[in-house]
Structures are given as structure tokens and as C-alpha cells.
Amino acid sequence: METSFSKHRPVAIWLFVGVGMLIVQVLLGGITRLTGSGLSITEWQPILGALPPLNQYAWQQAFDHYKEIAQFKYVNSHFTLSDFKSIYYWEWFHREWGRLIGVVFLIPFVWFIYKKRIDRTMIKPLLILFLLGGLQGAIGWIMVQSGLNDEDLYVSHIRLAVHFISAMVLTCYTLWFALKLMVPVKEILAQPHLKKLNILLLAVLLVQLVYGAFMAGLHAALAASTWPDINGLMLPQGMFTQGGFIADITHNLITIQFIHRGLAYLLTFLILLWWWKARQMGAHTLLHKLHFIPLLLVLIQVLLGVLTVLNSKVHIPIGFAIVHQGVGMLLLLSLVSTYYVSRAKENRFGSM
Structure with a gap:
């Protein structure tokens, strides 16, 4: 007969993979901040935004939107389209990794339910995990949107700290859940x-x-x-x-x-x-x-x-x-x- 720990081992491994992906996501967020890339994408399109601009016209449109905010006007007014692409891709990769995390969490979740690897006692913690993940994405967009104006050169470091700490709460919660499954x-x-x-x-x-x-x-x-x-x-x-x-x-x-x-x-x-x-x-x-x-x-x-x-x-x-x-x-x-x-x-x- 399969023991409880062996039964839940794949779920725990899945959660540990999630912890690793969340760490990478936070590091990508740090790079976007240090490179000044966080405000380069001025729209939030969870589905359509999965692809970067695919032609010269689309790139110019994205660049024109960026030109409307204070960061371009007062800090990066010397940027060419090539300069803009260099910061755009960091923010795009940061968002794309977030989408990948969602896929990596959702698809195995459905599979584990189908294979009965997840029992009733685990449903509530997993739902909380998904809610924390969704909240983290919402905080990220609210933070970016707050900097898309004619006054702020960068997103407030206070909002940045809130975004970072909420990511740490999500990561620690995921780790705690995995430990409960793996540690006798x-x-x-x-x-x-x-x-x-x-x-x-x-x-x-x-x-x-x-x-x-x-x-x-x-x-x-x-x-x-x-x-x-x-x-x-x-x-x-x-x-x-x-x-x-x-x-x-x-x-x-x-x-x-x-x-x-x-x-x-x-x-x-x-x-x-x-x-x-x-x-x-x-x-x-x-x-x-x-x-x-x-x-x-x-x-x-x-x-x-x-x-x-x-x-x-x-x-x-x-x-x-x-x-x-x-x-x-x-x-x-x-x-x-x-x-x-x-x-x-x-x-x-x-x-x-």
C-alpha cells in the first residue's frame, strides 16, 4: 500500500519547483528595477500580452505609449527604439515568467486532482496558494500603473517593498506547504x-x-x-x-x-x-x-x-x-x- 508521504511526494516536488520559479521571478523583478525597465510596458494584457510586438509598426506603437510617461520625458528622452527594446524585453520576460508560473501551477493541479494525489485536506491550502498568486499579480500591475503618469519617474520604493514582501509571503507559504508534505x-x-x-x-x-x-x-x-x-x-x-x-x-x-x-x-x-x-x-x-x-x-x-x-x-x-x-x-x-x-x-x- 502506498504511504501518505510517497503518495504526496509528486505534489511536494511540484511545490518545490514553484518555490524555485518564484525565486527566479523575484530576481527578474530586481533586474527590471535596477535597469529601469519596469514602466516600459504601459498596458496589462494577460493573454494578448504574452507575445512581444511582432513588427516594426507594433514596436513603434509601444514606444509611442512609453513616450507619454514622465520616465521617458525626464530620464530617457534620448532613447532610440533600440534602447527601448532593451528595457522592454526585461519587463516582458518578467511578466512572461509570471504567466509560466501560473501554467506550471494550474496544469499539475488539475492532473493531481484527476490522479487523486490531492485529498480534501489539501484543497483549502492550495486555493489560498492560488489566491496569493493572483493577488501578487494584481499588486504588480497596480504598482506599475501607479508610475504611468506625467509626474513619477519611477514606481515608488514603498510600493516596490509591498510587492516584494507579498512575493516573499507567497514563496514562504509554498515552501511551508511542501515541507508539510515531505517532512515526517x-x-x-x-x-x-x-x-x-x-x-x-x-x-x-x-x-x-x-x-x-x-x-x-x-x-x-x-x-x-x-x-x-x-x-x-x-x-x-x-x-x-x-x-x-x-x-x-x-x-x-x-x-x-x-x-x-x-x-x-x-x-x-x-x-x-x-x-x-x-x-x-x-x-x-x-x-x-x-x-x-x-x-x-x-x-x-x-x-x-x-x-x-x-x-x-x-x-x-x-x-x-x-x-x-x-x-x-x-x-x-x-x-x-x-x-x-x-x-x-x-x-x-x-x-x-
């Missing part, structure tokens, strides 16, 4: 102290990811390309001069970079503390096998952050910045995984 109950250990510290780590990392989105959205690394100091000072000049505390911590480039760096150091210390406690777990446990991953990732993440800052002289180094973002997402997923295996035991779908 015996591997879930009740470790209250590790669990509380893990929750604190997730909370700090959430704030850090928001500030990472601020850094990307405002190109804030260009405000100070030195390390370990910030323009020669540990407490840089220019902080808290934006007119108010909230305005300063959300719009002042130097303040945002200072907070982002400080949170990185705090995260490194807390993860080192968590690692020290988790290493005392029995060598046979899944938690012990996973415990080094967050520490390794946060150290790599800090190194990539330093390299990104040091190479941000005139432009943001896209390669360093995107890998930095990718490792940050992997760090989040690793902490979600360690939290999953250190919480109290519960029913397989009890908390979804």
Missing part, C-alpha cells in the same frame, strides 16, 4: 527556546528585506560606496534631516543605508547565537543537519552586500545586487525551514 512528523522537534529565537530572526529579517527593497528602489547604495565606514564616518552626516522621523527612515538614502547595514550586523549576531544553540541538537536530527545553513548564508549575504556597496560608484553593479537579493531570499527560506522543524508537533495541515 518525527523530525519536528519541540524546541521552545530555538523557536522563539527563530521567530525573532524572521521578524528582524522581514524588516531587513523591506530595507533591502528600499535600497534597490532608491539606488541608495550610491549615496555611500565605502565600508566599513559610511562616507568616512561610522555615524554618517545627513541622517534624520528629511523633515520627520518616519519620512527620514523611509526616504533618506543615508539613513536607509545606515539602518540596512545595522540590521545586517544584528542578524549576523543573532544567527550566530541561534547556530550555537542549535548545534547542541543530536547529530541524527534534521534540525542539526540544517543548523549551519542560515549562518553560511548570512555570512555570504554580508560579503555580497559589502561588494555591492564598494562597487556602487556611478551605477549599481547588477550582478552583485541580484546575487545579494537571491541569497537574502534563500536565508529567509532557510529560517522558515528551521522554524518548521523546531516548532511543536501538530496535525499535518493544522496551521494552514
